Amino acid sequence: MDDTPLVIDVIDNGGQWTHREWRMLRYLGVDTQILPNKTPLDELREVDGLILSGGAARVGLTGELGNCGGYLGLDVPILGICAGHQFMAGFYGGRAAEAPKPEFGAATITLVDGGGAMFEGTPDEQTVWESHNDEVVQAPPDFVITAQSESCEVQGMENEAGDRFGLQFHPEVNDSEYGARIFENFVAVCERAHRAR
Helix, strand or coil, X not given: CCCCCCEEEEEXXXXXXXXXXXXXXXXXXXXXXXXXXXXXXXXCCCCCEEEEEEECCCHHHHCCCCCHHHHCCCCCCEEEECHXXXXXXXXXXXXXXXEEEEEEEEEEEEECCCCCHHHXXXXXXXXXXXXXXXXXXXXXXXXXXXXXXXXXCCCEEEECCCCEEEECCCCCCCCCCCHHHHHHXXXXXXXXXXXXX
């Protein structure tokens, strides 16, 4: 049996909690490093998955997230968080925009149809940590909405192929009740994809 650790790197889009994403992966025994979002594709090591971190206000809308578009061409599971989620939505044909009601602090989300792979083993209603001025207002074609809140319709999304996931909130922050479980779920998706290759 292959007991080498999974390799899941974190792409840093300038988010304030990128190091927490790295730490969560380390805690789960993953081989991980933080890379600037301008890292050339040919300088990436062979990974089993990627996380596209959050970032400063507006960066998810402008499409100016370094090489994130190139990373989305990789055949591995990818999780976009906050700005990474917004960029992913726009890249695949959805839309992000300035939030009518920006969210900062604790918020309650409700899962849609069980919430999909990222929310496996978590309750239909849970508290998460928000920090965003912008949000996804239209999920891309071939994506389903997996979670929503009173003020944001697309708190979570995943594609039908089951290898692209977006979260508007920050599961890496302690105040997200089931954030650790969400990271465990993403690692499990990456492990299944690794075994299938």
